[in-house]
Amino acid sequence: MNERYRRTLELLSRHGVDFVVVGGVAAVLQGVPLVTFDVDVVHGRTDENVDRLLAALAELDARYRGDPRGLVPTRETLLGPGQHLLSTALGPLDLLGAVAGGLAYEDLARDTVTLDLAGLAVPVLSLPRLIEVKEAAGRPKDLAALPTLRATLEEIRRTG
Amino acid sequence: MAPEDAEAGVGRRAGHEGATADVSAEGVDLTLIREWLAKSPAERLALADAAARELEALRAHVVPQPASP
Numbered sequence: 001m002n003e004r005y006r007r008t009l010e011l012l013s014r015h016g017v018d019f020v021v022v023g024g025v026a027a028v029l030q031g032v033p034l035v036t037f038d039v040d041v042v043h044g045r046t047d048e049n050v051d052r053l054l055a056a057l058a059e060l061d062a063r064y065r066g067d068p069r070g071l072v073p074t075r076e077t078l079l080g081p082g083q084h085l086l087s088t089a090l091g092p093l094d095l096l097g098a099v100a101g102g103l104a105y106e107d108l109a110r111d112t113v114t115l116d117l118a119g120l121a122v123p124v125l126s127l128p129r130l131i132e133v134k135e136a137a138g139r140p141k142d143l144a145a146l147p148t149l150r151a152t153l154e155e156i157r158r159t160g
Numbered sequence: 161m162a163p164e165d166a167e168a169g170v171g172r173r174a175g176h177e178g179a180t181a182d183v184s185a186e187g188v189d190l191t192l193i194r195e196w197l198a199k200s201p202a203e204r205l206a207l208a209d210a211a212a213r214e215l216e217a218l219r220a221h222v223v224p225q226p227a228s229p
Contacts, residue, residue, distance in 0.1 A: 003205075003206055003209055004209055005205050005208070005209045006202070006205055006206070006209070024208075025205065025208070028204050028205060028208040029201045029204060029205060030201075031193065031196045031197040031199075031204065032193070032196070033192045033193060033195075033196040034208070035208060035211045035212055035215060036208055036212065037212050037215075037216070115201040116200075116201065116202075117201055117202045117205060118200075118202040122201075147184065147186035147187065147188050148188050148193075150184070150186065150188075151184035151185075151186060151188035151190060151193055152193050152196075152197070154184060155184075155190055155193050155194065155197065156197065159197075
């Protein structure tokens with residue numbers, strides 16, 4: 001199975017889900033040479049959007065990672081600000097109701113760039129904002145990635 | 161990488177005498193970044209996906225070694 005990440009994003013788009021790609025995939029798409037093992041997205045938490053998201057998750061056979069009961073996310077939990085670390089038919093998918101500082105979809109949507117993935121338009125958190133979010137999160141894995149993110153941003157700005 | 165060498169554009173890659181590489185102020189290899197920036201977003205995503213798969217495959221073959229005394 002090839003291009004898991006692209007297919008995951010394609011499926012979310014096909015279901016009309018409002019989301020912003022954050023995390024490692026957002027960095028990779030903007031030119032940061034990192035390896036990442038999951039797709040992180042912040043989803044809109046309106047009733048309508050969560051319904052669309054649930055339809056996409058059903059098609060992905062998404063279940064909570066590492067949960068032997070095979071629990072699936074519910075409408076109620078997806079409407080909240082929590083994190084949902086899922087295993088899907090296309091690999092790990094992390095759904096975030098909010099990121100560091102409680103920033104939700106509406107807060108991040110104005111700082112997105114739309115990137116063209118061979119015909120698929122994908123909303124991605126801008127690199128400067130992604131750096132701010134990772135700095136605020138302050139987890140060891142975020143801090144470890146920051147030098148490469150900052151160097152890539154400097155290179156983009158330097159080359160115009 | 162010595163701190164004094166860690167300025168962008170003047171770095172020398174540690175361990176490869178005679179070989180030079182541009183590095184950022186924080187010691188990041190800018191050569192690799194430039195290679196990635198030259199690719200399309202779709203190409204970058206496909207490469208990252210493939211790299212993750214290779215690492216996952218390697219990890220699946222790792223046999224835990226007993227701790228040395």
